[in-house]
Amino acid sequence: MNRIDAAFQTLKADGRVGLFPYLTAGFPALDATERLVRVAVDAGADAIELGVPFSDPLADGTTMQRASEVALSNGASLAWAIGLGARLRATLSVPLILMTYYNPIHRYGIERFASDAEGAGLDGFIVPDLPSAEAADLTRAAELRDLYLVQMVAPTTTPERLAEVGRTARGFVYCVSLLGTTGARTQLSVHLPEFMAQVRAHVSQPILIGFGIASPEHVAAVRGQAEAVVVGSAIADLLGNAAAGDWESTLGAYIRSLRSAAEPERTATETRL
Numbered sequence: 618m619n620r621i622d623a624a625f626q627t628l629k630a631d632g633r634v635g636l637f638p639y640l641t642a643g644f645p646a647l648d649a650t651e652r653l654v655r656v657a658v659d660a661g662a663d664a665i666e667l668g669v670p671f672s673d674p675l676a677d678g679t680t681m682q683r684a685s686e687v688a689l690s691n692g693a694s695l696a697w698a699i700g701l702g703a704r705l706r707a708t709l710s711v712p713l714i715l716m717t718y719y720n721p722i723h724r725y726g727i728e729r730f731a732s733d734a735e736g737a738g739l740d741g742f743i744v745p746d747l748p749s750a751e752a753a754d755l756t757r758a759a760e761l762r763d764l765y766l767v768q769m770v771a772p773t774t775t776p777e778r779l780a781e782v783g784r785t786a787r788g789f790v791y792c793v794s795l796l797g798t799t800g801a802r803t804q805l806s807v808h809l810p811e812f813m814a815q816v817r818a819h820v821s822q823p824i825l826i827g828f829g830i831a832s833p834e835h836v837a838a839v840r841g842q843a844e845a846v847v848v849g850s851a852i853a854d855l856l857g858n859a860a861a862g863d864w865e866s867t868l869g870a871y872i873r874s875l876r877s878a879a880e881p882e883r884t885a886t887e888t889r890l
Contacts, residue, residue: 635845643693
């Protein structure tokens with residue numbers, strides 16, 4: 618069984634909202650990412666999204682663009698991120714999901730990419746700039762190795778496309794919570810419940826909400842709407858503003874606060890007990 622499926626089975630049994638932190642590979646320092654991933658898992662992360670830095674990240678806001686620039690200047694690359702995944706898999710059992718744009722995959726070679734990802738113990742990919750109509754080769758290479766190419770939907774996604782996603786998605790469906798690029802927000806979109814209802818009408822797979830999730834209150838607010846959330850820009854902001862000696866303690870405290878909000882709601886009787 619793919620580790621992504623196993624993780625969502627556990628989340629359902631526990632009644633929790635899944636927490637999928639996103640960390641840019643090579644940010645804020647090349648030798649820090651591995652330590653920070655382990656800190657996030659120890660603090661309660663249910664899976665990890667590893668972001669591959671790219672020079673033209675169309676879906677990303679200024680925070681993640683800066684993180685990519687720093688990571689690239691540090692020497693990070695797709696090959697380095699795959700190697701990082703292999704080092705992490707040696708001791709971690711949580712799903713490891715690579716998020717990358719398509720150009721690095723194309724240059725790396727689809728078959729080589731899928732084969733190396735399998736060898737590293739990765740569980741799937743998210744490729745935000747790869748249209749579904751052009752994803753057949755990567756999908757086929759991934760499916761041969763029980764890797765998941767995660768599908769994304771947004772508030773502009775048509776009912777016809779949602780129906781197609783519901784028929785073909787594996788692992789989970791990544792729901793972009795709002796129009797625009799990535800970035801931490803103070804409030805979730807007021808249209809999110811309506812959007813989630815539209816997705817649920819077509820999709821039976823687990824749903825992950827991303828773009829704009831930044832606080833424990835946001836995590837608590839999506840309970841009942843999604844099985845998991847991804848938090849990326851808020852983490853990059855925290856690390857970018859912290860001193861190097863504080864990176865691990867800062868991230869650990871933040872992940873623990875999010876994990877607390879992800880726990881099952883307690884009834885009045887349980888609270889009294």
